[in-house]
Amino acid sequence: MLPPNFQRKVGSTPTPLFFLGLILVVLVFAPMARAQDAGVVDGGGAAGDAPGTPRVVSPRLLERARPAYPADGGGRRVDVELLLTLNELGAVTHTEVLGHIPADAPESFDHAARAACASLRFEPARREGVPIPVRLRFHLAIAPPVVAHADAEVPELHDDEPGAGAEGLTHAHDQAHPPVNAGAADAGAADAGAATDATAAPEAGVPAPEGPAAEAVVRGGTRDRTASHYDLELGALRNVPRLTxxxxxxxxxxxxxxxxxxxxxxxxxxxxxxxxxxxxxxxxxxxxxxxxxxxxxxxxxxxxxxxxxxxxxxxxxxxxxxxxxxxxxxxxxxxxxxxxxxxxxxxxxxxxxxxxxxxxxxxxxxxxxxxxxxxxxxxxxxxxxxxxxxxxxxxxxxxxxxxxxxxxxxxxxxxxxxxxxxxxxxxxxxxxxxxxxxxxxxxxxxxxxxxxxxxxxxxxxxxxxxxxxxxxxxxxxxxxxxxxxxxxxxxxxxxxxxxxxxxxxxxxxxxxxxxxxxxxxxxxxxxxxxxxxxxxxxxxxxxxxxxxxxxxxxxxxxxxxxxxxxxxxxxxxxxxxxxxxxxxxxxxxxxxxxxxxxxxxxxxxxxxxxxxxxxxxxxxxxxxxxxxxxxxxxxxxxxxxxxxxxxxxxxxxxxxxxxxxxxxxxxxxxxxxxxxxxxxxxxxxxxxxxxxxxxxxxxxxxxxxxxxxxxxxxxxxxxxxxxxxxxxxxxxxxxxxxxxxxxxxxxxxxxxxxxxxxxxxxxxxxxxxxxxxxxxxxxxxxxxxxxxxxxxxxxxxxxxxxxxxxxxxxxxxxxxxxxxxxxxxxxxxxxxxxxxxxxxxxxxxxxxxxxxxxxxxxxxxxxxxxxxxxxxxxxxxxxxxxxxx
Amino acid sequence: MCLGVSLGMCLVALSGVRCAGSTGDHRLRFQGAVTGSGAAGVTALGWTLALERFVVAWGPTRVYSDAPIARARTRPRSLLAGLSVGTAWAQHCHGCPRAPVAELGFERGGSVLRAVDLLAPSPSPLGAANARNGLYRSVSFAFPGGSAVPDGGVVGAMLGGHSMVVRGTATRGAVSIPFEGSLDFNTQGGEDGAPTRPYTVYGVAFDRPEGLHLEATQEATDRVVVRVELARFFDQADFGSLPEPSEPGRPRAITAASQVATAWRLGVRDPRSYRVGWTGAGGSGEPRPGPQPAPDAGP
CATH class of the missing domain: 2.40.170.20 (TonB-dependent receptor, beta-barrel domain)
Known part of the structure; x- marks a missing residue:
């Protein structure tokens, strides 16, 4: 797409070839993006939605979970299935453990998962642009060997310990997958002001932000040797203009x-x-x-x-x-x-x-x-x-x-x-x-x-x-x-x-x-x-x-x-x-x-x-x-x-x-x-x-x-x-x-x-x-x-x-x-x-x-x-x- | 938003902050002047000179911190001279020449070459110095080719495109020889003989051999004055060796190949031909005449 010759004099303008190439990219890929983006049957909403059903946008995970590995974990990986209740701000207000694999894993994994999910943060689910409370199935894998700090008297997490507190090798599936329930989204919870019993189905038309089931491999932990140690996650700050x-x-x-x-x-x-x-x-x-x-x-x-x-x-x-x-x-x-x-x-x-x-x-x-x-x-x-x-x-x-x-x-x-x-x-x-x-x-x-x-x-x-x-x-x-x-x-x-x-x-x-x-x-x-x-x-x-x-x-x-x-x-x-x-x-x-x-x-x-x-x-x-x-x-x-x-x-x-x-x-x-x-x-x-x-x-x-x-x-x-x-x-x-x-x-x-x-x-x-x-x-x-x-x-x-x-x-x-x-x-x-x-x-x-x-x-x-x-x-x-x- | 406003106000306030303290080194301001020792003088060979004209194309004058008797080096000994290591600081002069603590003859970044009449009744100004505090110890003078001097008026006309022009009479005993001549300093050659820079004389003491440490100056009154001992230029000259003029009554010409011209060049290069005085605090004032040279056994 670039002009064949990088050498340009001051004040010269990009060649027409560049613009043509740019237009070509847009014309070729835009329909593909549109197709993926739509995913919606013409005239319809999500699969199974009744016509006219308001569209619901799934919540989006902003802050991942970092569970502490239980002391009695035995060095094995345990997958915990949870049902989370999110409020209009995207915060987790209730956590319910649905089960864990392997089945004989100690309950300490449930506690660790529940504790970790309390710190999750989501972009809230929305209906027609308005935030609504939802319930969401969430899968959290807690892998060895993370040793949590043993000092229960100090609530602070020591990030620099090997796997202490916030560290761990975890796999958190993207919150959009798997869908919680098939079927129409029940948006009545918000309308009725009831407690969060509504279940949100992911919007079928919403482009999967991460593609197929995304796995996040989290390796956390920092070394705070001084007050001038800064662990600077860029996040939204990457939008500040930087050329290099x-x-x-x-x-x-x-x-x-x-x-x-x-x-x-x-x-x-x-x-x-x-x-x-x-x-x-x-x-x-x-x-x-x-x-x-x-x-x-x-x-x-x-x-x-x-x-x-x-x-x-x-x-x-x-x-x-x-x-x-x-x-x-x-x-x-x-x-x-x-x-x-x-x-x-x-x-x-x-x-x-x-x-x-x-x-x-x-x-x-x-x-x-x-x-x-x-x-x-x-x-x-x-x-x-x-x-x-x-x-x-x-x-x-x-x-x-x-x-x-x-x-x-x-x-x-x-x-x-x-x-x-x-x-x-x-x-x-x-x-x-x-x-x-x-x-x-x-x-x-x-x-x-x-x-x-x-x-x-x-x-x-x-x-x-x-x-x-x-x-x-x-x-x-x-x-x-x-x-x-x-x-x-x-x-x-x-x-x-x-x-x-x-x-x-x-x-x-x-x-x-x-x-x-x-x-x-x-x-x-x-x-x-x-x-x-x-x-x-x-x-x-x-x-x-x-x-x-x-x-x-x-x-x-x-x-x-x-x-x-x-x-x-x-x-x-x-x-x-x-x-x-x-x-x-x-x-x-x-x-x-x-x-x-x-x-x-x-x-x-x-x-x-x-x-x-x-x-x-x-x-x-x-x-x-x-x-x-x-x-x-x-x-x-x-x-x-x-x-x-x-x-x-x-x-x-x-x-x-x-x-x-x-x-x-x-x-x-x-x-x-x-x-x-x-x-x-x-x-x-x-x-x-x-x-x-x-x-x-x-x-x-x-x-x-x-x-x-x-x-x-x-x-x-x-x-x-x-x-x-x-x-x-x-x-x-x-x-x-x-x-x-x-x-x-x-x-x-x-x-x-x-x-x-x-x-x-x-x-x-x-x-x-x-x-x-x-x-x-x-x-x-x-x-x-x-x-x-x-x-x-x-x-x-x-x-x-x-x-x-x-x-x-x-x-x-x-x-x-x-x-x-x-x-x-x-x-x-x-x-x-x-x-x-x-x-x-x-x-x-x-x-x-x-x-x-x-x-x-x-x-x-x-x-x-x-x-x-x-x-x-x-x-x-x-x-x-x-x-x- | 409150955070942004607060930070913005902090920045506005900070823009007026001037970090207290100094880097230690600072500028000094003073003037420079040059004068000749007078129309009369006696050389080491016993010739009494009565000068009628002595005009010089005067280039940059520089003051250094090193010892006056040391031959000044234009480049450091070696880039590999590592005495120690430190955090190092910004300098981008690969093989830098030594920088002077003061320099006259440059204004607004451009060199100012002057035609100077050393027989003028009052010292000729050399302009304002680019200077800093430090140890003022040795002085150098640069003499460009006369053609490099821009239009210098009457004095410049007397130069006639030469670096130095002299006219006078040399007397010893019953012999009196009128003479005139000029010196042309091809700029000092580089390794390939190509001219690189004006002819420069190094190693003249600033006010006194141990030098003077200047920390502050009075711009209106402080100045460095250079006194050129004109007779010293011809200490080794034998005016009797000059050829007879082609026309009677005309002065003998100092030709480029003559003994007088050679002696003249040696005199120009001799640091003892110059005296530098500082009129500011701690200085000796305007330079006084130097000691008369011991007369050599002449013919």
């Missing part, structure tokens, strides 16, 4: 994204006073597979998240701080784990057109009868960009398959292939902008063609195993990765005639495995737990950097001291131990330690000036880091929990900076945090209708670096400190409304006089935003029916505020306020949506730098650093047509 999987990160409190290039170039992820250049200060992963790149030539810890299709991101597991022993390399500010799933089953095809010739086609497939974590997706994107030299093309394919493996296991297979090619405008000098020599969205053509190509092929397999009191996970992964970047941020500063364009290349592969083993034990009538985890990773990459001639992009005729040609082999082995002790009914202590060893073998070309020869030199180094972690959790009751934590995080050094035989030095940080959390109704955080948390944190970096322009490189400055506070709220006041909001304050300072006392102790570290605020609002609501088609609306609002940032020379950036908005209406199988990014058309600076440059070849260069910036995206609107099959 990386933009989902804005949901995490305190995260600010910045990009000095175009889509395709890794973003800087600011968090807790760390600038996170190219993602280096956060340990990123997707379902446990590490994504940070070891010794990437562009930046240690480089993370490319553009392979993630945003529609597939179902949950973010965010741990801010360093208190979790599972956090390994690069977890300096925290860690973020993406979880992928596709809640909408069947085939979904969306086509988007937007300003600046933005074109996107995404196809998503979730086979019915399989869990949400089984899916396949293809994503194709093109854009000319909002200014010169900002175009990009991207293709991504992701597939995952999840299935039960054995009695107690779950197998997950993931594969993804991705490539993107992009052009970058480089930076603009503020004084050139002030003098009118360049436009705000302009670029310096003399700087040369900048941009790059990034590709990835990733395969992974994970096995999750559970048994009574035990749980284990094993994950293996392999990746091939290539990155090519050209950039010129200084123009003709160093080379007055050839220019300073450089090319960087990074290519190779990574293999690794990780996992853990958990076990609970009863001691002094309380449940305790121990976890042993391990991590291995081996990277083999070729690194290269060389100068290019800016105007021709041909290799420079001259050698440069910065030229690099090297091979890096890095091996990482990590081990951690984590203990959980419930010493008192309301007090839980967690503590552990992590040990990581990294070995480097570097082979690099070294130029010998004495004889003008280049020879290969080998060097190797090894470093070990030990990081203690501890958390204390105090349950005050009424859903309030206090948490105090501390931990040591680390980041490995860039292999090219190591000397032979050196004990590889790490970036080591020590963090502490104290906070509180409250959830309404004492519900688990991920599903609470209202949850609020607040925390104060402190992080100390033992020996930090600061760029000293007078010497032209980063120099040690001793210790630096980061203090801050965060406030977070998640609310679901209505089943169709979801709100996520956060406010973060950070103060990052140097501890000692630095840069020859030019930067006295207590000075602010530059570029760190003091205030970051974010609001996300998502909604999804059924609007009833129009003719025979179900009508559904969804929308989203996202607002970001970044306070003024301190810049070098005691300057301040301007505050930034951005608003994104989307709305979509679905009728039957067709959906039309509109969205806007930067709705207020704010003119804002994305990345800001302080460096010397000269973009006028042949003229004298100023060596004094001045402000440079990359322009942020202006108002961009999109139209999307979707087809659901």
């Amino acid at each position: 999987g990386a933009e989902v990160l804005s949901l995490a409190p305190g995260v600010m994204l910045s990009n000095e290039g175009t889509e395709g170039h890794a973003q800087h992820v600011f968090l807790r006073g760390f600038t996170g250049e190219n993602g280096q200060d956060i340990a990123f992963s997707v379902d446990g597979i590490p994504l940070n790149e070891e010794s990437n030539i562009h930046g240690q810890g480089y993370v490319d998240l553009y392979f993630l299709v945003p529609e597939l991101v179902s949950r973010l597991d965010v741990t801010e701080g360093t208190a979790d022993p599972r956090q390994g390399n690069f977890a300096v500010a925290g860690s973020i784990d993406y979880h992928l799933a596709l809640p909408t089953r069947g085939l979904t095809v969306r086509s988007t057109l937007g300003r600046f010739n933005y074109q996107r086609l995404v196809a998503l497939y979730g086979p019915g009868g399989h869990p949400d974590e089984t899916f396949a997706a293809v994503d194709l994107v093109h854009s000319d960009g909002f200014g010169p030299s900002r175009g990009f093309d991207r293709a991504s394919a992701v597939a995952q398959w999840v299935t039960e493996a054995g009695r107690s296991g779950l197998l997950r297979l993931l594969a993804t292939v991705y490539a993107t090619r992009f052009v970058s405008p480089g930076v603009v000098r503020e004084d050139d902008l002030d003098a009118g020599r360049v436009d705000f969205f302009g670029a310096y053509p003399e700087a040369g063609r900048q941009g790059g190509l990034s590709s990835r092929a990733l395969v992974a397999a994970a096995y999750d195993w559970r048994r009574a009191g035990e749980r284990a996970e094993l994950r293996v992964f392999g990746q091939a990765r290539d990155l090519s970047l050209t950039e010129n941020f200084t123009g003709y500063l160093l080379r007055a005639h050839e220019g300073d364009l450089i090319e960087q290349r990074y290519g190779g592969g990574t293999v690794g495995a990780n996992g853990y083993y958990q076990r609970t034990a009863e001691l002094f009538h309380r449940t305790h737990a121990v976890e042993l985890g391990w991590f291995t990773r081996h990277d083999r990459y070729a690194l290269a950097q060389r100068r290019l001639q800016a105007l021709t992009s041909e290799p420079s005729r001259l050698r440069d001291n910065g030229d690099v040609s090297a091979d890096v082999r890095a091996t990482h082995v990590g081990l951690y131990l984590d203990l959980t002790a419930r010493l008192l009914p309301r007090l839980t202590l967690r503590g552990g330690a992590r040990l990581d060893a990294l070995a480097y073998d570097v082979s690099a070309d070294v130029f010998r000036a004495v004889d003008q020869r280049t020879e290969r030199v080998n060097r190797n180094a090894l470093g070990v880091h030990v990081g203690p972690k501890a958390t204390a959790e105090l349950h005050l009751g009424r859903g309030v929990t206090l948490l105090g934590s501390l931990g040591s995080g680390f980041r490995s050094p860039d292999a090219l900076t190591l000397a032979d035989g050196e004990s590889a030095p790490f970036v080591s940080v020590l963090g502490q945090e104290l906070g509180a959390r409250w959830t309404l109704g004492n519900e688990p955080l991920a599903r609470a209708r209202l949850a609020v948390s607040t925390a104060a944190y402190h992080t100390l970096v033992g020996n930090d670096l600061l760029f000293d322009p007078t010497v032209g490189r980063s120099v040690p400055i001793g210790a630096s400190r980061r203090l801050g506070a965060v406030l977070w709220l998640r609310a679901r006041p209505r089943p169709w409304l979801d709100v996520n909001a956060s406010l973060t304050y950070t103060r990052a300072t140097v501890e000692n006089d630095a840069l020859g006392s030019t930067v006295p102790a207590g000075s602010l570290l530059p570029y760190v935003p003091a205030v970051v605020a974010r609001l996300d609002v998502g909604l999804e609501r059924d609007l009833g029916r129009w003719r025979s088609w179900a009508v559904r609306a969804r929308g989203g609002l996202g607002a970001s505020f970044y306070g003024p940032r301190p810049l070098p020379l005691d300057e301040r950036s301007e505050p930034v306020f951005l608003v994104d908005l989307s709305a979509a209406l679905r009728v039957g199988a067709l959906e039309l949506g509109a969205s806007a990014k930067n709705l207020l058309d704010a003119r804002w600076r994305d990345a800001q730098l302080n460096t010397a440059s000269n973009f006028n070849p042949g003229t004298a260069s100023s060596f004094f650093p001045v402000r440079h910036f990359t322009a942020g995206s202006p108002l961009t609107f999109f139209l999307t047509l979707g087809v659901y099959l």
